[in-house]
Amino acid sequence: MKEIVVISGKGGTGKTTVAASLSVLAENSVVADCDVDAADLFLILRPEITENHDFYSGKGALIRQKECIKCGLCKELCRFDAIELDKETGSYSVGETSCEGCGVCAYFCPAKAIDFIERLCGERYVSQTRFGDFVHAKLGIGAENSGKLVTVVRENGKKIAEKNQSEYIITDGPPGIGCPVIASITGADAVLIVTEPTLSGMSDLKRVLTLAKHFNIKSFVVVNKWDINHEITNEIEKYAENSGSFVPGRVSISQDVTKAHINGKAVVEYSNGITAQEIKNIWKNITNQL
Numbered sequence: 001m002k003e004i005v006v007i008s009g010k011g012g013t014g015k016t017t018v019a020a021s022l023s024v025l026a027e028n029s030v031v032a033d034c035d036v037d038a039a040d041l042f043l044i045l046r047p048e049i050t051e052n053h054d055f056y057s058g059k060g061a062l063i064r065q066k067e068c069i070k071c072g073l074c075k076e077l078c079r080f081d082a083i084e085l086d087k088e089t090g091s092y093s094v095g096e097t098s099c100e101g102c103g104v105c106a107y108f109c110p111a112k113a114i115d116f117i118e119r120l121c122g123e124r125y126v127s128q129t130r131f132g133d134f135v136h137a138k139l140g141i142g143a144e145n146s147g148k149l150v151t152v153v154r155e156n157g158k159k160i161a162e163k164n165q166s167e168y169i170i171t172d173g174p175p176g177i178g179c180p181v182i183a184s185i186t187g188a189d190a191v192l193i194v195t196e197p198t199l200s201g202m203s204d205l206k207r208v209l210t211l212a213k214h215f216n217i218k219s220f221v222v223v224n225k226w227d228i229n230h231e232i233t234n235e236i237e238k239y240a241e242n243s244g245s246f247v248p249g250r251v252s253i254s255q256d257v258t259k260a261h262i263n264g265k266a267v268v269e270y271s272n273g274i275t276a277q278e279i280k281n282i283w284k285n286i287t288n289q290l
């Protein structure tokens with residue numbers, strides 16, 4: 001079983017477009033959406049949710065109003081300014097998104113009126129799609145720790161892939177190079193970096209490649225909409241190859257992509273045009289290298 005994680009230095013480079021098509025092309029696979037802040041793959045795969053589980057992470061303070069004596073000490077002590085005073089009622093409450101879970105208020109509360117509870121940060125799902133099993137998640141509004149949620153989604157995907165004896169796990173990773181990306185690539189067999197032919201695309205690629213190198217993960221680089229700028233595309237590909245990456249192909253600009261997404265389809269499902277052909281070739285070249 002091989003896990004391929006599709007990533008990009010930032011959002012909007014066509015990462016999910018490519019990931020969706022690979023989900024179609026990789027028969028006998030499990031698809032994992034680790035872009036938990038913007039789970040766009042959902043819109044293309046149109047899954048039917050079969051399981052959903054709450055995701056708890058970290059702890060936060062909760063004031064039991066009945067026992068609170070309204071002394072205000074918690075507000076005074078909280079250095080994250082997470083405790084709010086309702087001036088009309090004189091009651092204190094904890095702002096969920098600002099509480100850092102340090103526990104100081106609970107420790108010092110004279111009335112012992114503060115609980116320290118696990119925080120519900122989102123939900124994770126197992127779904128069925130027309131291409132097989134799909135694992136995904138949704139981070140709660142304002143919730144942090146998407147790195148941990150990414151790890152949970154990947155672990156779940158791996159379990160299902162092992163049970164199904166799947167050949168591949170296709171993971172749509174988060175954008176950027178932060179903690180969620182690191183959580184999505186560590187231990188993977190390969191990353192496919194999707195970038196765009198602009199100067200910022202080049203600098204994002206450099207950062208993501210450094211990350212993949214650091215974790216010793218095989219990398220593939222694809223320039224999406226390469227025909228916007230031939231010169232920068234050539235530069236990016238040259239840089240990628242000189243850094244030890246493999247370039248399995250390029251993806252052209254095409255109206256097919258937008259039309260496919262409007263119809264809730266991956267581009268390789270929607271048409272057999274140039275973009276679909278290019279992505280099919282990319283997949284063939286990647287599998288030959290794995």
Ligand code: SF4
Nearest residue numbers: 068069071072074109
């Ligand atoms: S320290 Fe305890 S008793 Fe005082 S306001 Fe805060 S929760 Fe209420």
Ligand code: SF4
Nearest residue numbers: 078099100102103105
């Ligand atoms: S746990 Fe820490 S951060 Fe959260 S409200 Fe209490 S003092 Fe503030």
